Amino acid sequence: MSFVVMKFGGTSVANVERIRNVARHVKREVDAGNKVAVVVSAMAGTTNQLVAWVREASSLHDAREYDAVVATGEQVTAGLLAIVLQSMGIQARSWQGWQIPIITDDAHGVARIKDVPGDKIRARLEQGEVAVITGFQGIEPTRNRVTTLGRGGSDTSAVAVAVAVKADLCDIYTDVDGVYTTDPRIVPKARRLPKVSYEEMLEMASLGSKVLQTRSVELAMVHRMRVRVLSSFVAPDQLKPARPDTWNEIGTIICSEDEIVEQRVVSGIAYAKDEAKVTLLQIEDKPGVAARIFGPLAEASINVDMIVQNLSSDGKRTDMTFTVQESDLERTLEVLKTARKEIGYFDVKSSSDVAKVSVIGVGMRSHAGVAAQMFKALAEKGINILAITTSEIKISVLIDAAYAELAVRTLHALYELGKD
Amino acid sequence: MSFVVMKFGGTSVANVERIRNVARHVKREVDAGNKVAVVVSAMAGTTNQLVAWVREASSLHDAREYDAVVATGEQVTAGLLAIVLQSMGIQARSWQGWQIPIITDDAHGVARIKDVPGDKIRARLEQGEVAVITGFQGIEPTRNRVTTLGRGGSDTSAVAVAVAVKADLCDIYTDVDGVYTTDPRIVPKARRLPKVSYEEMLEMASLGSKVLQTRSVELAMVHRMRVRVLSSFVAPDQLKPARPDTWNEIGTIICSEDEIVEQRVVSGIAYAKDEAKVTLLQIEDKPGVAARIFGPLAEASINVDMIVQNLSSDGKRTDMTFTVQESDLERTLEVLKTARKEIGYFDVKSSSDVAKVSVIGVGMRSHAGVAAQMFKALAEKGINILAITTSEIKISVLIDAAYAELAVRTLHALYELGKD
Numbered sequence: 001m002s003f004v005v006m007k008f009g010g011t012s013v014a015n016v017e018r019i020r021n022v023a024r025h026v027k028r029e030v031d032a033g034n035k036v037a038v039v040v041s042a043m044a045g046t047t048n049q050l051v052a053w054v055r056e057a058s059s060l061h062d063a064r065e066y067d068a069v070v071a072t073g074e075q076v077t078a079g080l081l082a083i084v085l086q087s088m089g090i091q092a093r094s095w096q097g098w099q100i101p102i103i104t105d106d107a108h109g110v111a112r113i114k115d116v117p118g119d120k121i122r123a124r125l126e127q128g129e130v131a132v133i134t135g136f137q138g139i140e141p142t143r144n145r146v147t148t149l150g151r152g153g154s155d156t157s158a159v160a161v162a163v164a165v166k167a168d169l170c171d172i173y174t175d176v177d178g179v180y181t182t183d184p185r186i187v188p189k190a191r192r193l194p195k196v197s198y199e200e201m202l203e204m205a206s207l208g209s210k211v212l213q214t215r216s217v218e219l220a221m222v223h224r225m226r227v228r229v230l231s232s233f234v235a236p237d238q239l240k241p242a243r244p245d246t247w248n249e250i251g252t253i254i255c256s257e258d259e260i261v262e263q264r265v266v267s268g269i270a271y272a273k274d275e276a277k278v279t280l281l282q283i284e285d286k287p288g289v290a291a292r293i294f295g296p297l298a299e300a301s302i303n304v305d306m307i308v309q310n311l312s313s314d315g316k317r318t319d320m321t322f323t324v325q326e327s328d329l330e331r332t333l334e335v336l337k338t339a340r341k342e343i344g345y346f347d348v349k350s351s352s353d354v355a356k357v358s359v360i361g362v363g364m365r366s367h368a369g370v371a372a373q374m375f376k377a378l379a380e381k382g383i384n385i386l387a388i389t390t391s392e393i394k395i396s397v398l399i400d401a402a403y404a405e406l407a408v409r410t411l412h413a414l415y416e417l418g419k420d
Numbered sequence: 421m422s423f424v425v426m427k428f429g430g431t432s433v434a435n436v437e438r439i440r441n442v443a444r445h446v447k448r449e450v451d452a453g454n455k456v457a458v459v460v461s462a463m464a465g466t467t468n469q470l471v472a473w474v475r476e477a478s479s480l481h482d483a484r485e486y487d488a489v490v491a492t493g494e495q496v497t498a499g500l501l502a503i504v505l506q507s508m509g510i511q512a513r514s515w516q517g518w519q520i521p522i523i524t525d526d527a528h529g530v531a532r533i534k535d536v537p538g539d540k541i542r543a544r545l546e547q548g549e550v551a552v553i554t555g556f557q558g559i560e561p562t563r564n565r566v567t568t569l570g571r572g573g574s575d576t577s578a579v580a581v582a583v584a585v586k587a588d589l590c591d592i593y594t595d596v597d598g599v600y601t602t603d604p605r606i607v608p609k610a611r612r613l614p615k616v617s618y619e620e621m622l623e624m625a626s627l628g629s630k631v632l633q634t635r636s637v638e639l640a641m642v643h644r645m646r647v648r649v650l651s652s653f654v655a656p657d658q659l660k661p662a663r664p665d666t667w668n669e670i671g672t673i674i675c676s677e678d679e680i681v682e683q684r685v686v687s688g689i690a691y692a693k694d695e696a697k698v699t700l701l702q703i704e705d706k707p708g709v710a711a712r713i714f715g716p717l718a719e720a721s722i723n724v725d726m727i728v729q730n731l732s733s734d735g736k737r738t739d740m741t742f743t744v745q746e747s748d749l750e751r752t753l754e755v756l757k758t759a760r761k762e763i764g765y766f767d768v769k770s771s772s773d774v775a776k777v778s779v780i781g782v783g784m785r786s787h788a789g790v791a792a793q794m795f796k797a798l799a800e801k802g803i804n805i806l807a808i809t810t811s812e813i814k815i816s817v818l819i820d821a822a823y824a825e826l827a828v829r830t831l832h833a834l835y836e837l838g839k840d
Binding site: 093094 | 565
């Protein structure tokens with residue numbers, strides 16, 4: 001018997017028939033004696049409809065009200081799944097974020113989970129009741145208002161619940177059957193990875209892989225919660241109930257590095273097209289100027305990713321280029337305009353025709369030359385690198401968006417990721 | 421300056437454009453210096469969609485999960501209206517049932533409001549913030565679960581909020597411009613009543629008039645809260661802000677009998693087609709048998725309305741006929757089947773081809789002969805009366821559904837309700 005958290009995303013619960021399929025996955029676990037908490041997203045399309053209504057109501061809207069509206073999608077799914085489970089003879093009840101409570105900070109729309117008291121739920125699981133929990137949402141206790149965690153937040157909800165109820169396993173059911181070396185739509189030879197380390201997954205998630213939300217991986221890493229990614233589109237009776245000893249037979253397990261025996265130098269290629277590049281022309285080349293640029297952006301909760309400062313030719317003026325999320329570009333330009341006097345720049349240029357391509361692998365730590373190989377391969381294809389950032393386990397380059405697919409295919413072949 | 425509660429039903433908030441119209445109604449009040457709490461229903465169609473999903477999930481469903489799903493409709497509207505109000509420069513926030521909290525009993529799906537602490541909301545109204553409150557829902561505090569009040573429950577929410585915040589006026593905006601002597605679709609000459617007593621409105625509501633939910637009227641009566649019914653489809657700038665001295669210029673005011681100067685004998689004709697008739701054949705004609713029939717039905721929360729027991733011919737066996745809501749008929753027959761042995765009947769017959777037509781008027785108390793006139797008029801049209809119930813201020817007859825409209829027109833003419 002294991003304590004299992006199962007998370008199902010929007011396409012897995014897109015309609016009542018799909019919810020019935022989810023219930024059969026849950027039943028398989030219950031029948032095997034597992035104690036189950038299920039975390040659900042809104043039915044696919046629902047959140048988009050709700051967001052569209054909010055935008056129609058006002059282009060500038062109170063994030064607290066946005067959250068009150070958008071959080072309803074998960075409440076519907078949770079109630080419906082509880083009903084279907086009951087109709088199959090399974091004891092179940094739905095839980096909304098405020099009922100557990102899933103306590104978050106007050107950053108409405110992008111709230112972070114601070115605490116999830118798990119004893120009450122765990123006690124009910126022990127009694128054989130399935131807890132059906134709304135993903136994506138929580139409650140900010142000071143004002144007692146509903147918060148949401150941002151797109152993909154249900155993954156984080158699932159991991160947080162798994163940690164709270166001290167689950168043995170956390171299964172993330174999605175519309176793909178695991179984590180791949182890269183996007184199979186670009187590279188048909190892309191291969192499913194049986195295991196990925198938290199660190200690598202974290203880079204993949206933050207670098208554009210849509211499989212898991214970055215914060216869910218961070219949370220799993222901090223609490224050493226083993227997470228498995230697998231497909232909800234496999235027939236429920238084709239899967240084995242979750243058991244630690246057979247857990248690695250399908251899907252991809254996200255776990256500690258030391259659990260992965262054969263470590264490759266590079267394990268995956270990620271890419272993101274939702275980047276935008278901003279260049280400030282002729283800023284002063286002296287200490288403090290970077291703070292004057294990035295301080296106001298941080299205050300506006302805009303994440304700046306890659307930063308390149310050109311060498312100054314005269315020691316007085318230089319250019320600064322950085323990237324932000326494309327969706328933040330408009331706000332970024334506004335912030336820069338407001339702070340123009342303090343920053344002191346001549347002009348701003350921006351473009352969203354850029355892509356970030358990254359190679360990731362914990363093996364890089366002990367292997368030199370990965371970057372050099374990468375730059376050479378790209379150069380051979382005539383791909384110009386606009387900016388570079390590196391970490392211990394990844395190298396990212398910013399390139400012209402038109403070359404993104406070519407770059408991914410080139411690098412996937414370079415590191416032989418299609419081979420077993 | 422007045423404290424005003426404004427309630428808007430589903431058709432008044434059917435889409436974002438209609439919600440914007442509602443916001444303009446609210447703005448008119450705010451601009452006039454009124455302190456406003458708004459109670460909203462789900463966008464028209466939303467609740468039906470949610471209910472359809474629940475039914476698709478399972479024909480027999482946990483009422484607590486039904487409530488969790490269905491209550492989301494009002495949460496969406498409340499959030500959207502708060503956003504639109506803010507975009508018009510009006511301070512506003514949404515409140516869900518559990519946040520206020522609107523405390524109810526645990527009769528999920530048909531919960532009754534037990535308490536609404538109003539001080540917190542009133543204090544915010546005093547500061548000029550508009551409270552946008554979800555109608556139709558509450559929270560059952562023992563299990564901390566969301567409850568709903570049953571169809572039309574938002575009216576009751578509005579009155580309960582008005583009582584809680586000690587509002588001066590409670591305006592129910594709907595798709596009709598007041599309470600009519602009868603349904604204008606059946607009798608084009610039907611006239612809007614400027615004032616109706618609580619007692620009359622209560623009878624009208626429980627007898628099929630869809631204008632206000634019965635319990636909202638009960639609650640208003642108990643707390644002497646004056647309620648006005650008016651149309652949200654009038655252009656917002658065509659209405660005067662709510663002020664006690666000009667409040668009676670449009671719509672219909674529901675108030676104490678003693679506020680109504682010219683009282684008619686009969687003030688309205690109501691009809692209901694959602695009745696079903698059940699006849700138990702050959703039950704024992706002795707004390708206790710009625711309790712054995714109606715006890716199990718009461719336990720199953722089935723409301724029995726009219727009851728007719730035939731005279732026994734032999735002093736041993738007789739037939740019993742009663743009516744229930746058509747939507748309860750199936751369950752009623754099940755309950756009777758289960759209790760067949762205890763009740764001891766020969767057979768059950770049922771039909772939903774019946775209608776209840778009622779004449780209502782507080783003036784009846786001091787006027788004899790209303791019933792006799794009514795029965796004579798119906799007989800002259802060849803309409804057979806299947807059952808009769810009376811109260812101090814109403815007489816209801818059960819007739820063949822095919823004659824419902826004819827009966828309504830006949831009685832409307834009989835009591836000269838079309839005349840000023």
